[in-house]
Amino acid sequence: MEIVKSSALQLFTFPEAISISRRSPEKLFKILDLHDALADLLPDMEEIFNSESSESILVQATEIQSREPSVVPVPGGTIHPLTRYVMNYLNLIADYKQTLVEALRGKGTLCTTKTHIFLMNNVHYIVQKVKSSPELREIIGDLYLRRLTGIFRHAATKYQRATWVRVLNSLRDEGALRERFKAFNTMFEEVHRVQSTWSVPDAQLREELRISLSEHLIPAYRSFLGRFRGHIESGRHPENYLKYSVENLETAVLDFFEGYTTAPHLRRSQ
Numbered sequence: 001m002e003i004v005k006s007s008a009l010q011l012f013t014f015p016e017a018i019s020i021s022r023r024s025p026e027k028l029f030k031i032l033d034l035h036d037a038l039a040d041l042l043p044d045m046e047e048i049f050n051s052e053s054s055e056s057i058l059v060q061a062t063e064i065q066s067r068e069p070s071v072v073p074v075p076g077g078t079i080h081p082l083t084r085y086v087m088n089y090l091n092l093i094a095d096y097k098q099t100l101v102e103a104l105r106g107k108g109t110l111c112t113t114k115t116h117i118f119l120m121n122n123v124h125y126i127v128q129k130v131k132s133s134p135e136l137r138e139i140i141g142d143l144y145l146r147r148l149t150g151i152f153r154h155a156a157t158k159y160q161r162a163t164w165v166r167v168l169n170s171l172r173d174e175g176a177l178r179e180r181f182k183a184f185n186t187m188f189e190e191v192h193r194v195q196s197t198w199s200v201p202d203a204q205l206r207e208e209l210r211i212s213l214s215e216h217l218i219p220a221y222r223s224f225l226g227r228f229r230g231h232i233e234s235g236r237h238p239e240n241y242l243k244y245s246v247e248n249l250e251t252a253v254l255d256f257f258e259g260y261t262t263a264p265h266l267r268r269s270q
Contacts, residue, residue, distance in 0.1 A: 116159035117198055117257075123152035124205055156209060163191060164216060171224040177231055181241035184221075188244070192252050192266055199259030206257050214253050222246045243268050 021027075038045075049057060074080050093100070127148050130136045137145065170183040200206040225246065232238045244252075248267050255264050 113159060113162040114198065116155045116162060117200065120152045120155035120159065120205075121200060121202075123148055123155065124202060127152065128202070156212075159209075160212065160216070163195070164213065167191060168216065168220050171220050177228055178235070178241055181228075181232060184224075185241070185243050188249070188252075189266060192255060193263040196255040196258055196260050196263045198257055200257035201259075210253050210256060213256065214250065217253070218246060218249060221249055 127145065130140050130145055130148075140148075167184065167187045170180050170187060172180075175183075200209060225242075229242060232241050244266070252266055
């Protein structure tokens with residue numbers, strides 16, 4: 001036993017270091033992995049140290065364990081300090097809810113439209129993670145999962161309204177015809193330039209957004225182009241106004257939410 005005593009004592013410096021180290025969430029799962037490994041080895045360890053000569057090692061192990069405050073029982077079964085701390089913290093957050101909301105709104109650097117995409121992406125990610133984990137789904141519950149799904153769907157709808165209502169309004173029957181073509185081209189080019197650099201990481205969600213976008217944009221533009229192309233072509237410099245075919249827009253929609261560093265070039269009608 002004396003042969004292994006030095007090594008065993010050295011081994012105890014590791015849990016001692018853990019017991020006095022700063023707590024952080026990042027370490028939790030590594031500690032749990034370590035716990036599982038040691039739990040598997042515990043029968044062998046108990047057999048090895050089951051002798052009088054190893055008594056000093058066991059005493060030291062017990063001493064180290066006693067320094068861990070979480071294993072100290074609460075006297076009389078009263079309220080645990082951690083329970084009190086967490087609930088008081090949540091109550092304070094609730095008390096300062098309006099202040100926090102205003103601070104976040106004032107501090108945010110995202111435009112309103114991008115905020116909708118951000119919310120949609122992040123809540124959708126949470127929903128997918130919960131759906132892929134039976135344990136998480138049991139904790140969250142289907143009722144709240146449906147609520148989260150509604151939140152990211154609503155964010156997607158608000159994005160479309162914030163972006164495309166103004167663009168599609170240029171295709172209505174009010175205003176000078178050439179100015180309406182010019183306004184549509186300018187707004188679509190700007191939206192394409194900006195939103196092709198935005199990212200929707202989930203392929204299915206990205207495709208759903210593009211399909212929904214196309215269902216609103218393409219028929220409206222096709223109708224507008226069909227009704228007024230002849231008027232523009234009969235005037236001066238039609239190429240300045242008839243910049244994009246329906247097919248050009250269909251191709252451009254595929255660039256949206258790809259997260260490009262630089263927006264790809266928009267193809268124009270020949």
